[in-house]
Amino acid sequence: MTDNELRELVASLIRAQVKTDAQLAKTDAQLAKTDAQLAKTDAQLAKTDIQLAKTDAKLNKLAEMYGGVGNNQGKVAEEFYFNSLKHNPILNNIRFDFIEKNLTRSRDGIEEEYDLLLVNGQDVYIVEVKYHLHPKDIERMLGRKLLNFKKLFPEYRDYRIHLALATFAVEDEVKQMVLDQGITLLQRRGELIETLAA
Template sequence: MTDNELRELITSLAVAQAKTDAQLAKTDTQLAKTDAKLNKLAEMYGGVGNNQGKVAEEFYFNSLKHNPVLNGIRFDFIEKNVTRSKRGIEEEYDLLLVNGEDVYIIEVKYRLHPKDIERMLGRKLSNFKILFPEYRDYRIHLALATFTLDDDVKQMALDQGITLLQRRGEVIETLSA
């Protein structure tokens, strides 16, 4: 290879590198725009999901507040969105129904998924026992309240001993395990 050929090769490589750099800059700009659009969509749809969850929580809270009976057990009071923190553990519970002997932990989901059942039986229940020692001698009951769920998820919850609350018009249908 001659000196001239080497210079031409280096020049062509420099031109190709400049084109590649320009294309990468253009791609970076496009990715930033795409990320912004995705973030906007996530915010929009996340807001929809949160709103649906709030609607479900309000429905079940108001229904149980006016008639605090579940599975034949009358409760003295209902609490909503109870958060407690202790020894580095923090947990939020959607609804708690309490009387002198029983406590019902109720998690509300617009649409119930298998992971919600696993979370209730695992983390939520074990953390409740740590965070609420005042209920140590109470019978602890678990319930999942939902507007919609699939039959297999319904059966999974019932098989695990979880009470299900489902909306049927303006009333609550209770399915006991």
């Protein structure tokens, strides 16, 4: 290799190094810009997290106050049927002495809540209230609710036990399923209760 060739090689290496240094400087500047943008994004995310936490707290407070729409509708239905039956405690031509609401009992590891119980000296009506009645409510009534009632309320073992489902909304086929199972159906009709005996 001649001196000129060596000089040309060194010069080309220097030019390449200058280009590389310039590219590295450009890359460093781009990385610094990206880091600044990431820092800005992180700050915005932190603000968003704080706002979401505030919103969640407000939503939780509202849910506690109002119990959710589904719970409110169910409570409205329960209150309607309780007040109506308290005012006129007759179902299927049977007069009852008293009515109980939201009765919960626990025994031997079994716990169950019953929306309404109507009782006289020989009959007890178990009334479960649903805003919108579904087939699973029929299964639950005939299965778990009835079986647990017999275990949890032995004082009614010699009583005639009657079952009723009370609702504001029910499809015709579900209504027929209720009646086919021998369960009384209570429906709201204006400000009155319509009783459909099984």
